[in-house]
Every structure is written in C-alpha cells, then in structure tokens.
Amino acid sequence: MSAFWYYVFTLVFFLFDYFILAMGLNIQYGETGILNFAYIGFVAIGAYVTGAVSLPNSVGTGQHYILGWGLPFPVNLLIGGLTASAFAVIVALISLRRLRTDYLAMVLISLSLVLYDICNNFVPLFNGADGLYNVPEPMAKALHLNTNSFIWFFALVAGGISLIMWFVMSRITRSPLGRTLRAIRDDEVVAAALGKNVFRYQLTSMLIGSFYAGIGGGLLIQFGGSFNPTAWLPGETFVVFAVIIVGGVGNNWGLLIGALVVEVLLVHLPTFLPAIPGHAGLIEYIDAMLIGVLLMVMLWFRPQGLVPERLRRSPAEETTSRSTLDDFDLTEFESKIAAQSRVDSDEAGGRHEPA
C-alpha cells in the first residue's frame, strides 16, 4: 500500500474516532449543558483499560500495568467503555450535585490534571510516562493482516462501530429523553419546576457520554497499539469541544463535519508535513494555536456551528375542531413586533442556546 493510502486510511480512522468522541461530549455539553472539562480523562480511562485488559499478564513484558487478562476484541473495548462510565458516575455523584457551572468546570479540569499526574507518575498502574505499548491488534492474527492492511481494516471497523453508535445516539436525542435533556440545558430551574429530577438526567447524560468517550479511547489504543500520557494532556479536551462548536451542537451531521474540519484537517494532516528543521514541534504548536483561534472565531461569528441545531417540527396536522382563538390578532400583532425587534437587535444582543 502506498504511503498516500496509508495516510488516507489513518485520517479516515481518526475521523470516525473523533465522531464517536464528539457524540459523547455532545450529549453531555450540547444536549444537557454540562461543561465536562475532564472529558479527555474518560477517553484515557477507556484507552488504558481497553489496552490493559487485552494485554497478557504484565510479568515478563517489561511493562507495568494492572489487569492483564488477555481478553479479545471487542470484549476489551466494551470493558473500557463501561469503566469510563462507572468512573463518570462516581465523579457525578461527588461533584454534579453540589456545584454550578464554573465551579464544576474547575473541579473537572482539576480532576483531569490529577488523573494525568497519577497516570504519568504511578508506574504500576499503566506504565507511567511510557504508557502501554505492544497492545495486540484486534483480529490481526485471525485474519492474517499485516500492518498496512490492518490500517484500512480497522478504519472500516471504526466506521462500523461509529455507525451503530450514531444510530443509538440518534434514537436518544430524538426521544422525549433528549428533549428533557435540552430543557435542562436551557434552564434547569424550569425543568425542576416541571417535575424533572435534574440530577438523575445529568447523571444519565454523563453515563452515556462517558461510555462513548471510553469506546473512542479504546479504539485509539487498538488502532495505534500504544497509548501514553503525551496523547492526552488536559488541553485535548478542548479539541473535542472545538469539534462540537465548529461543527454544530445538537446535530450529528454537524459533529461529523466538525470532526472532519478540526480533527482531520487541523490536527492530523499537518503531522504528515515535514518538520521545520531547527524547530522541533513548531508545527504542532502552531496547529494547537490555530484550533484555539478557530474556536474563538466560530464562537463569535457563528456560535451555532457550521450545521445548526435542527428545529424539531410538530407532526403533520390532524384535522380537529379549530378554536376561534387560533387567529387571535393580538398574537400575530405581537409576533410582528417581536420579529422587528429581533432584526434590530441582531444576534449579538440576544440570548443564545449553547450552539
């Protein structure tokens, strides 16, 4: 396989992987309004656990890690996802109930840094700064795949998995549950006043979103065969936020496009460029800066993202008796006034949904 196709399939894999990651953060942030600044931590848990569970017992491998049960794909992937979920429940129980947005964000980012610190330093856990490597490629032996063919094979596997996960997420966001989550996002006081147990819904959202994070992370370690702390500095959470904000919150097509623009074009394509001699890593630094700048530009000029949130229309009218108040003039009159003041004030002055 030529280098070109190798690159292409690598990019295709990352497109699907980040699509999954975006869906996970989207149900937490886009649908429910939870600023999960520790998202990358859950991705890492998924990656580490998926890897550690599929590696054989650590004795004699030269690495140090827990678990080491030698489980095959996709069992290890599921365990990775579920572990991330379980962790999210604990985090939510401790912090979600008690804190409003800013403080929750502070605690979560602290959690992310601490997790990073521990994984980086505590070697017996996941091999410390070296991270896990030599993670067996799923099904490679069974299907007699070499390095090259594995790349496109697994890119397709990732595609398949992301399709299933997209289908599941779609059902959720289109359901009354999705609507209640969005209500909580828009105004949790009102949601509570309407009888919704806000904490339970936030917990559900964290659970599902973190499962997606774990799966996304698990796929990463299965594709690359290794995973170490440099792959998940807390700032990586921001990349996933960028995917959602650039692409468009609350819309799965938007997430895919966001993944394409941010992840593939901005993050991975440049790594295929030759490094500038004398300035190691400069391209990566500029890359990261560009993502930050792009995000601010998007938030300012097009906060709803490239693909805005779908308007969910009412079902087709069934003919029933119509009340005379239907054509109440006052309502229409007021609508015209409202429309005029909207034109006057323009988006900058108005309230916004987090899109």
Add this chain to the structure above:
Amino acid sequence: MSPLDETTTSAPLPEVALRCEGITKSFQGVSAVTGATFDVPKSQITALIGPNGAGKTTLVNILSGSMKCDGGTEFIGDVEVTNKESYEIARLGLMRTFQLSRELGGLTVLENLLVAPKHQAGESLLNIFFRPGKMKSVERANVQRALEILRTYGLYKLRDNRARELSGGQKKLLEISRAVMASPTIMLLDEPMAGVNPALIDRIGGYILDLKSQGVTLLMVEHNLNVVEKICDHVIVLAEGRTLATGRLEELRANEEVVKAYLGEVIDVNTAR
C-alpha cells in the same frame, strides 16, 4: 363582555389545598420572610398581595421548592412538603410560573409544552429501545393534548417557532400554558399580569377563571388590585415578611393596618386620582 366581568363566589368552608405555617427565611442576616402563615382554599383563586419587598416572590420560591426556608412548615393537602426539592413538589401537582417568563429558549413552543407531562414513557432508556411503540403512543397523546392547549391559548400558529423568538406577551402565555400542560392541581402564578398590555390582562384573567372552573387551585401574586377584585375569591396580605391579614378584598380595604402598609404602593384603578 370581558371574562373579568364574571362575578365570583366563594364556596362555604372550602378544603385547604395548600397550607403554610410560620415560614421564615433570611439572606445573610437580612430577613425576607419573618412568619408567613396561611391556608390556600381548594379550587379557588387566592391573591397574595403586599407592598414591594414584602417577601412575596421569596415565598413563592419557598412554596414551590426552588428555595429552602429556615423555619416553618408547608403542607399540600395532608402531605408535608417542607423543604422538599422543587421537582418533588411539582410531581405532587404544584406548578408555578415565574415573574419574568422563563421560556426554554432553544426548544420550540410545542416542545416547551411537551416537556411538562410527568413520567413520560420516552424519558426512559428502556422504553426508547425496547418499547418504542409505547413511547410513540404516549408521545402522540401528549402532542394532541399540547396542540389543544396551544389552540386555547392562541399559540398554535407559533408551535414550531423557537420559544426565544416570542414576544413578551406570548412568552407569558407560553409560561402559563406550559404549567397547564402538566395537569396541576395547584398553580402558583407570580405576577401573571405584570408587564402585559391591557387586552392581554383580560384574556389571562379569563384563562385563570377557566382553570378555576376545572377545579385547579390558584394562588397568584398580584399588584393590580383591579384584577384581584374582579377574579379573586380570597386575599392574603403579606407585609414585612409576615401575614398581615387574610379575607375578602372589601374587608381588607377597611383594615387600617393593611391600608397603612400599602400607602402609595399599588395600582388601585378604582381609587386612583
């Protein structure tokens, strides 16, 4: 003929839908509520009036559960609900509206109403994936009902508009219709007529009377004594954080304490010069 011209009568010895006793609340040493005690009679329209700063909105917040009180008790029927969470109180049938309308901006008008019903089948993951038929039928029924309510409140044409695009008056109507969708037994309305044009006041008054005839208990915080006079059966006066007096408006007008507390505070169209 405006709906507000209907006369109202109070039923003899009504049941009590909502009761509070000795509610107190202070913020950083400043007392907002110093002892609120009253009964809200069932299926009647009760007004909660009082000068600004008397603690009315704080009390509404406490009664609906969005704020916790420092002392006192609250009962809905026979059930004690003191300091229960707002969602628990809402599930017991008490709905409230907000003084400044809080619409769920990103959702459509119809979706705003669809959030209201309790225990929707489609809110459970199990039902979404394993009982989609049940989810759909419950949803269909809710949509039908929501559309009916929207028709009644004149918001049908706006059903697919995002709630944030509505005018102030429309948002008020949305606020009320959303609470109605939740099939409340008690409604706490925080200044439902505030900031609306006179024609809409008439209309909202009509809706409130309709709700009363359906058996809903209504407690409304209101400054407009004209409205209070026309539709309310019972009045509670709050001043300086405590219950000053209760009774019918005519009796209270003669009450010296009430008049003193109110001097220069409220719009009273009948006696204004």
Add this chain to the structure above:
Amino acid sequence: MTLFWLSFGFGLVTASVLSIAAVGLSLQFGITNYINFAYGDFMALGAFFTYVLNAEILHWNFWVAMVFGSLFVGVFAVIISRLILSPFARRFDKTFYVLIVTFGLSLILLNVIYSIWGANVRFYNVPINRAMHIGPLLLTRDQLIVMAIAIAVMAAIAVMLKTTRLGKSMRAMSDNTTLAMTSGIDTKRITTITWFLSGTLAGLAGAVLGLTEGNLTPASGELFLFVIFAAVIVGGVGSIYGAMAGAVLIGLATEVSAAFIDPAYKLDVAFVILILTLLFRPSGLFARQGKV
C-alpha cells in the same frame, strides 16, 4: 520531627506562592463572575517574561526582573480582557461561552510560549543561597523573601479593599454589579484595574513559583492551576480572605504530606482535600452567599 519542620517550612513557601496566585484569581472572579481558565498560563507568561529579563536578554537581578515581568502580565491581561474576554462575556448571557473562550485562550498562550521558548526546562539566574535556621525551620534567603512578598501583598490587598475607594468599589461590584453601576461606580474602569491586578499577581506568582520550584517550563503554570482552584474552593469561592486561608491550608497540607507519601503526588493531595471539602462542606471555609 525535623522532617516535619522541614516540610512545614516548604509548606509556608508553597502557601506564599499559592496565596498570591489565589488572591489574583479571586479578585478577578469576584468582579467578572467567571473563572479565567488561562490563569495558569498568565503565570507562565510572568515566569517567562521574568526569565527573559533575568537570564536571557538583560541579566537583571531576579527581584527587579520579577517586578517588571509581573507588570508586563498585568498589562497583557488588560489587553486580553478588553479585546477578547469582556466582549464575549457581554455577548452571551450564559457564562459557559466565556469559560470555553478562556479555555481556548489557555491553549493558545501555552503554545505561544512553547513556540517562542520551546519545551526545555529553564532556570533563573540567581545566586545560590544557603539555608538558614529560623527556629525549627530551615529556609533559604530567597524563600524568606518570597514569604515576605506574599505577606506584603496580602496586607496591601486587604488594606486596599477595606479602606480605599477603589477597594470599596470593587467590593460593591463583587456583591452586585448592576447595583454598583447604578450607584455611579465606573464599572469599566474598575474591571480594567482588576484585570491589571489579577494579571500582575499571576505574573508574580509564576515568577516566584519558578524560583521556588527551581525550574520553569511552559506548562508549569497550568499544572499548578488545579492547586490554586483547590485553594480558592476550599477557602470559599468569592471570598478573598477565603482564598488566603485556603492557600495556607493547601500549601501546608501538600508539603507536610510529602513527608509521609511519595512526594511526586504531593500536589494531588490538594485535590483530595478539595473533594473532601465538596463532600462535607461544599461552600468552603468562608463562603459568600450569592457566589455559590
């Protein structure tokens, strides 16, 4: 027991650095009502500006370089807040937009520092100083100066808040911005001054952090950020005195714990204390109503 006092001494030093940083963050949060997630990078900027003046271009005395380095960050903070942060804060009424912007700013600043100075570890140009015995404590002259600076800063801020007109305006704004505006307080000016103070304190904290840690890297500030958050939350969000108290508590706890557990995790102890606080006393030590 000597180990305890040794750690206690380090604890006082860490508390000093932390208190400068925590007060800077708290002041800004009180006025703007959102947390600046790029604060750690402001600290790093201060550390690097100081580095340039001290060890790269000019070779000034560290303390002089530190003063100028901090002031540069103060000015920088004002520029950033005027150009980027305040416009975003004004535009959206949900705070999480501006929080994401500060998060993004953090990413940008970190990588700007990486681009200019690279990832290598740097050291300040300071004369070696011996540790001296102060009672049971063992501290170097530099550490003592840092502690003195911290105490001076705390005192100055406390005096300013209580007695000066600026301080009173800041407290008024922190309590209720709209009321402050209608009372004739020039909120825009106060906000600018607050950002200047916050930036200067951040820069100062970054420089002394680099000094007391013995090295500086572009990510040092960010990695220290959660300890600052812990100090602010444990002390009680919104309260300046809480930030100071939290800083002392967290600073001492982290260093003393290093005597008992693997020192690599001493900062993580701060996080444990944060979690315990959340579980048992979520409003912190000196919580202010309305901010939680």
